[in-house]
Amino acid sequence: MPADYASILADIAERVKQRDFQTARNADYIPALAAVPGDRFAMVIRDVNGAEYSTGDADIPFSIQSVSKVFALVLALRSCGEELWQAVRREPSGSAFNSLILLEQEEGIPRNPFINAGAIRVCDMISSRFANPDRSVAEFLGRLSGNPDIRADNDVYLSEDQHGNRNRAIAYLMKSFEKLDNPVEAVVRTYFKQCAIAMSAREMARATLFLANQGIGIDGNMVLSPAETRRINALMLTCGMYDGVGDFAFSVGIPAKSGVGGAIIGVIPGEFSVCVWSPRLDARGNSAAGIAALEMLIEAIGRSVF
Amino acid sequence: MPADYASILADIAERVKQRDFQTARNADYIPALAAVPGDRFAMVIRDVNGAEYSTGDADIPFSIQSVSKVFALVLALRSCGEELWQAVRREPSGSAFNSLILLEQEEGIPRNPFINAGAIRVCDMISSRFANPDRSVAEFLGRLSGNPDIRADNDVYLSEDQHGNRNRAIAYLMKSFEKLDNPVEAVVRTYFKQCAIAMSAREMARATLFLANQGIGIDGNMVLSPAETRRINALMLTCGMYDGVGDFAFSVGIPAKSGVGGAIIGVIPGEFSVCVWSPRLDARGNSAAGIAALEMLIEAIGRSVF
Amino acid sequence: MPADYASILADIAERVKQRDFQTARNADYIPALAAVPGDRFAMVIRDVNGAEYSTGDADIPFSIQSVSKVFALVLALRSCGEELWQAVRREPSGSAFNSLILLEQEEGIPRNPFINAGAIRVCDMISSRFANPDRSVAEFLGRLSGNPDIRADNDVYLSEDQHGNRNRAIAYLMKSFEKLDNPVEAVVRTYFKQCAIAMSAREMARATLFLANQGIGIDGNMVLSPAETRRINALMLTCGMYDGVGDFAFSVGIPAKSGVGGAIIGVIPGEFSVCVWSPRLDARGNSAAGIAALEMLIEAIGRSVF
Amino acid sequence: MPADYASILADIAERVKQRDFQTARNADYIPALAAVPGDRFAMVIRDVNGAEYSTGDADIPFSIQSVSKVFALVLALRSCGEELWQAVRREPSGSAFNSLILLEQEEGIPRNPFINAGAIRVCDMISSRFANPDRSVAEFLGRLSGNPDIRADNDVYLSEDQHGNRNRAIAYLMKSFEKLDNPVEAVVRTYFKQCAIAMSAREMARATLFLANQGIGIDGNMVLSPAETRRINALMLTCGMYDGVGDFAFSVGIPAKSGVGGAIIGVIPGEFSVCVWSPRLDARGNSAAGIAALEMLIEAIGRSVF
Structure with missing residues (x-):
């Protein structure tokens, strides 16, 4: 029943x-x-x-914020397939979502796609594969939810961008390990956009x-x-x-x-x-x-x- | 079907x-x-x-080794109830099973009952509550499996004891934070015995x-x-x-x-x-x-x- | 002038x-x-x-406490010579004197002889080379100071022993890396004795x-x-x-x-x-x-x- | 003699x-x-x-590279006085010169002015106090050495800039803790310039x-x-x-x-x-x-x- x-x-x-x-x-x-x-x-x-x-x-x-990480991951997986798991691991980190400590110890390979480092790396993959990476997660959510009008809230996006230095530190640390393909600012913009989706x-x-x-x-x-x-x-x-x-x-x-x-x-x-x-x-x-x-x-x- | x-x-x-x-x-x-x-x-x-x-x-x-940690936990839970979770947390550690690093940073509270520190703390609780702590997990497994003859292999136990200095370090570190109730040697003996069950x-x-x-x-x-x-x-x-x-x-x-x-x-x-x-x-x-x-x-x- | x-x-x-x-x-x-x-x-x-x-x-x-570490080191150096520096490094640790974190990361080799791990390792060497290791640092200080009556205060020693679990954890961790030659209890006794010198x-x-x-x-x-x-x-x-x-x-x-x-x-x-x-x-x-x-x-x- | x-x-x-x-x-x-x-x-x-x-x-x-950190520190000290030590500590780090680990744990306050984080923070202070921060350390070294022609090698500077992502990560991490006063790119430019002095x-x-x-x-x-x-x-x-x-x-x-x-x-x-x-x-x-x-x-x- x-x-x-x-x-x-x-x-x-x-x-x-x-x-x-x-x-x-x-x-x-x-x-x-x-x-x-x-x-x-x-x-x-x-x-x-x-x-x-x-x-x-x-x-x-x-504001969906980190919930977006699931859908960005799915979108990237559909495009990259198993190759994605060469770039991002799948283990619990045992530490804070925005910590750089493990990322430094593990030389720029994020522990999983749901900590910020991993999500930023996923955005990097999306940046390499989609024509409009900043809109791609919103459009994907639009298709999944049946509401094509879903998009990022611009005020939230601007705030994210303004308070995004920790995420830039994470992205530059990956970049220094040559683990980020696209320019840091482009990747974090894609990331902030997806976090700002309403x-x-x-x-x-x-x-x-x-x-x-x-x-x-x-x-x-x-x-x-x-x-x-x-x-x-x-x-x-x-x-x-x-x-x-x-x-x-x-x-x-x-x-x-x-x-x-x-x-x-x-x-x-x-x-x-x-x-x-x-x-x-x-x-x-x-x-x-x-x-x-x-x-x-x-x-x-x-x-x-x- | x-x-x-x-x-x-x-x-x-x-x-x-x-x-x-x-x-x-x-x-x-x-x-x-x-x-x-x-x-x-x-x-x-x-x-x-x-x-x-x-x-x-x-x-x-x-030799069942760390598989015993599940049954020791269940035995302790049946005896202590929710109070057990005051002493041991329930989060993935993100680090090696026998590491002391998080244990020091988190002042002697183990991350979960399946890393060694947590399992040793569970043994400590069993030591406080059972008349024959060294045999209690084996007896419990005997009842659960229907074979009352289950017990520790003595040779394995002696070897565990001989190579058990890392676990003693863990136990003394918890003891130094006043997070272990019973003497270290008694607790690790209980722990080595349960690991040695065949x-x-x-x-x-x-x-x-x-x-x-x-x-x-x-x-x-x-x-x-x-x-x-x-x-x-x-x-x-x-x-x-x-x-x-x-x-x-x-x-x-x-x-x-x-x-x-x-x-x-x-x-x-x-x-x-x-x-x-x-x-x-x-x-x-x-x-x-x-x-x-x-x-x-x-x-x-x-x-x-x- | x-x-x-x-x-x-x-x-x-x-x-x-x-x-x-x-x-x-x-x-x-x-x-x-x-x-x-x-x-x-x-x-x-x-x-x-x-x-x-x-x-x-x-x-x-x-109670001279950690000041004793200098004299224990000198005593060990006079006996072991340069070989001592195979066992203990000479770098600042950047962390607390009694931390186990670096000691685990660096596999049982202490950063320097003035953190507890290093001093315990020095005691271990003294234990291997002197007939009465527990008295050797006191006797050395007696000669250096001109007062042969210098010795450990027994009450302080007993207290050190009773509150010495952190040091036992350190010693067992070194032991687990096979970096301690003598039994843990003998080595920490020598260590507690030297700390207790008055x-x-x-x-x-x-x-x-x-x-x-x-x-x-x-x-x-x-x-x-x-x-x-x-x-x-x-x-x-x-x-x-x-x-x-x-x-x-x-x-x-x-x-x-x-x-x-x-x-x-x-x-x-x-x-x-x-x-x-x-x-x-x-x-x-x-x-x-x-x-x-x-x-x-x-x-x-x-x-x-x- | x-x-x-x-x-x-x-x-x-x-x-x-x-x-x-x-x-x-x-x-x-x-x-x-x-x-x-x-x-x-x-x-x-x-x-x-x-x-x-x-x-x-x-x-x-x-290329003087990190030797410049001494002179940048002296220049900043002459300008800021004791206040500088509110922003940078004076302790050995016990870890690599470009590590972010302690910097995260200690919330953006560098351990000392000779690790990269500390030197970048010193550049930040210089940026706030000098009209031409990018040239100020070179000019200072010109006066100290008696050769007013001392300056940064432009090729080296461009290379530093190109390979400077780890330092950008450090700077953004300090920025995220609100421990950097000036824009990251301006501060790291000053830093790369001083490293490139010949x-x-x-x-x-x-x-x-x-x-x-x-x-x-x-x-x-x-x-x-x-x-x-x-x-x-x-x-x-x-x-x-x-x-x-x-x-x-x-x-x-x-x-x-x-x-x-x-x-x-x-x-x-x-x-x-x-x-x-x-x-x-x-x-x-x-x-x-x-x-x-x-x-x-x-x-x-x-x-x-x-």
């Missing part, structure tokens, strides 16, 4: 509203993220049969569906093969939640990717994709209400991937 | 025999492990309905079944609750394969734990437990033939947890 | 008395160090012509004189060759003041070695040795009043080694 | 010629350094009384004299106060020789600074300045023949600062 997702979501929204996430804070390194009302909350489930369930601010766009939770749940559906997107087209789809899910589970990967696998137990805009996407393979969004972040940079909501969902349906 | 595990296993055994794992080597830090014939191979599947499938040297005992692949697949069966062991008794069982599986997936966690999740995609004796245990929740054993190790300390065999299994059945 | 050391010392003592070292604290990891009155102060200069100048508590014994500032200034006098001790005997003496001074300057080496060279500018008992020894080669003692330590573990007094001394005489 | 420096230098030149520095290599990261004949050798002593002694290629200009060993010995002469330059003007001069010497001794600081202090024992162009400057305070140049580098990036020559010099005169 399928779960009654509609009432589960309604219940979660109610319980989240009653909980206090006072110690959690919006990301504040750029004004556009700091300015979002902290009590926004949205949760959308899209199941593999096409049904969609939502609660809260499901159609308000937010989407709603509904659009995001739709765009994520293929990861729950053996690689088939909402329009019935194959985005990735089933085997490649499983691999992306594996990567999200081992590397997707900053340095809270282990705790999230432990307490929720599904492949997921978070962003500092407050979004988390996740899947139960064979069943559904989910996007939850609430801008206040815990100490690790994951949406506090988002993690709580996913824990409630897993508890309600009584299963995870484990 | 259930997979035909018998013929899948036969086919895997045949293909493994034809492959060359020449660069792989037995662990050689102690003579007892170096002496095992390198071409031994066993694979046993136990499904949640009680059926068992095996191939190769399924009844030859081997079991066959068949016994190991049986002992592991509860992790595939919502916590229910082969005798029908509950070993852990379903929620706790999912958590152990999550920990194995994020931390169980030394510094090859990400690659293993990527290429195989099931919760698993390996040991330098050449064993790997794994589960597909709701379906089966599996134990594969072959003593030659790859550069990361995981059984080379074992990983290849698990990849073949996942390919044959067309699914992982992802 | 020689400086008027007597009046310089009197002036320093007066100025130190008026200064406030409130944020500085006695070492408190063992009771015997915590219990010493915090306002004790002694300073003794011994010049190469045999004249001696002192102020304050110059004849009250204190001496007065006067005795210490006398024992240190050979480092200012081209290797000639107070009794006219050669302790080290002139070239070897210069090398020990170089080591003290680059590695003698914990992680305050650079600041001390910058603000004082003489070869020196400090201990958490509050003593600092130093030399101006060709001129004099000095010992200052005051138990309250700054954040880096160096005597706060001791460093201030040495700065005043250098300012008063208008020269350092630079 | 003063040493007969003329015959000492002649003897050193002869002995260096007979020694084999085959494993040593020119720096090859830029063509202009790789192209210098590897057997070039020059050594110049300038004493505090104005006498000058030289041997070899004493008037052939070379001077002869004779000019360099002259420019260095003030460090041996209580701050008084060859023209009799005060460059730094005696106390500040001692401090620069202290910094060179503890931080001047890349990660060979301890070994150099041990085997030579004078304040010195090396560059990958093959130059080493040094002083015996109160006596003389010395510049030795030979382009082949040892594994640590110091001139192999240069270190050997300085060891011979110290042995010949029988004293160091120790």
Whole structure:
């Protein structure tokens, strides 16, 4: 018997509203993220049969930030194939998402595609293969979500660019190891553009569906093969939640990717994709209400991937 | 329709025999492990309905080594409950299983229970709670596997003890941070004893079944609750394969734990437990033939947890 | 014209008395160090012509702690010669005196003989070459200072032993790299014994004189060759003041070695040795009043080694 | 009786010629350094009384590279005073000159002014205080050496710029911690320009004299106060020789600074300045023949600062 997702979501929204996430804070390194009302909350489930369930601010766009790393990776994989894994490894880093320490020790080869170094390297590959690299991830998300109007928010992009020196340091360090093919400024521009993409939770749940559906997107087209789809899910589970990967696998137990805009996407393979969004972040940079909501969902349906 | 595990296993055994794992080597830090014939191979599947499938040297005992860490953790959890997670974290370490670097930086709190520091701290908890800590993990494995005669191999134990200075360094470092309750020598003795336990692949697949069966062991008794069982599986997936966690999740995609004796245990929740054993190790300390065999299994059945 | 050391010392003592070292604290990891009155102060200069100048508590014994590392090194060097430098390097560590991080990265070879790992390795060499290693450094200091009664304080030794787990971790880590010849417990006992030696500032200034006098001790005997003496001074300057080496060279500018008992020894080669003692330590573990007094001394005489 | 420096230098030149520095290599990261004949050798002593002694290629200009860091520091100190030490620390780093690891851990504050991060921060200060920062160090060296024509070699500068991504990574990392006042490209340009300055060993010995002469330059003007001069010497001794600081202090024992162009400057305070140049580098990036020559010099005169 399928779960009654509609009432589960309604219940979660109610319980989240009653909980206090006072110690959690919006990301504040750029004004556009700091300015979002902290009590926004949205949760959308899209199941593999096409049904969609939502609660809260499901159609308000937010800055997808690091959630974009999943889709940039998929886009690059479709273009580069296995060769991509010569350039980026697939191991948890055990350290902060923007650290240069391992990157120096491991001579410019990023640990995985979801830390900044890895995502920048993925942008570098996209830069080499697409005519308009700065728009390619947005256009890909447009196709996946069914909304061709998806694009980067220019104010957010300009802020990212202005506060992007850590990412430039990462890119120049890779460049110094001759591990970046394109000019640093071009690559980080592509990276900042993809981080600045604005989407709603509904659009995001739709765009994520293929990861729950053996690689088939909402329009019935194959985005990735089933085997490649499983691999992306594996990567999200081992590397997707900053340095809270282990705790999230432990307490929720599904492949997921978070962003500092407050979004988390996740899947139960064979069943559904989910996007939850609430801008206040815990100490690790994951949406506090988002993690709580996913824990409630897993508890309600009584299963995870484990 | 259930997979035909018998013929899948036969086919895997045949293909493994034809492959060359020449660069792989037995662990050689102690003579007892170096002496095992390198071409031994066993694979046993136990499904949640009680059926068992095996191939190769399924009844030859081997040294379980780090595979014991899973069962020591479960034993400690049953006794300590959630309090255990005050003492040991649940995050991938991103570094070698026997490194002291993170342990010093994080002031004696181990990253997870499957690196040596974490496993030693788990032994410390067992030492505080069991009358015969040195035998408690063996006895627990005896109950789980249905063979009460399971115990540590004394020669292996003596060798572990003799080559155990790195583990003593780890234990004294925790002790210096006041993060170890019992005397170092007592705790490492318990640890060396559990590493030295000898079991066959068949016994190991049986002992592991509860992790595939919502916590229910082969005798029908509950070993852990379903929620706790999912958590152990999550920990194995994020931390169980030394510094090859990400690659293993990527290429195989099931919760698993390996040991330098050449064993790997794994589960597909709701379906089966599996134990594969072959003593030659790859550069990361995981059984080379074992990983290849698990990849073949996942390919044959067309699914992982992802 | 020689400086008027007597009046310089009197002036320093007066100025130190008026200064406030409130944020500085006695070492408190063992009771015997915590219990010493915090306002004790002694300073003794011994010049190469045999004249001696002192102020304050110059004849009250204190725990020499890490100052012993200089004399243990000299004793080992006299016995092993250049071979010693195969086992211990001569570079500043850039990290804490008791850190295991570099020691693991550099596979058990200590950075220099004045961090704990290096000093323990020196004790290991002494253990291999002297009949009574636990007494050998005390006896050596007895000869150098002219007081044959110098020995370890047994209470301090017992406390060191009890709080010595970090040093045991260091020793076991070296042992695991096969970089320690003798049993860990024997080596750390020798180490704890030498740290527990009690001496007065006067005795210490006398024992240190050979480092200012081209290797000639107070009794006219050669302790080290002139070239070897210069090398020990170089080591003290680059590695003698914990992680305050650079600041001390910058603000004082003489070869020196400090201990958490509050003593600092130093030399101006060709001129004099000095010992200052005051138990309250700054954040880096160096005597706060001791460093201030040495700065005043250098300012008063208008020269350092630079 | 003063040493007969003329015959000492002649003897050193002869002995260096007979020694084999085959494993040593020119720096090859830029063509202009790789192209210098590897057997070039020059050594110049300038004493505090104005006498000058030289041997070899004493008037052939070379790329001063990191030797410039000393003079940039002195220039910045004269302008900023003690405030400079709020921005740059004075401790040996214990790690490679171009590492970002400590810089990240210590949040953008460089360990000392002689690692690249520290030198770049010094350039940043120069950029804020001088009208023509890119020329200011060259002009300063022109005044100190008495040759107003000293300037950067443009080919070397262009090469530095082209291979300067590691330094850009360092600068952007400091920028991300808000520890760099000026734009990254402007600061690294100033830095590359100073590294590319070309001077002869004779000019360099002259420019260095003030460090041996209580701050008084060859023209009799005060460059730094005696106390500040001692401090620069202290910094060179503890931080001047890349990660060979301890070994150099041990085997030579004078304040010195090396560059990958093959130059080493040094002083015996109160006596003389010395510049030795030979382009082949040892594994640590110091001139192999240069270190050997300085060891011979110290042995010949029988004293160091120790």
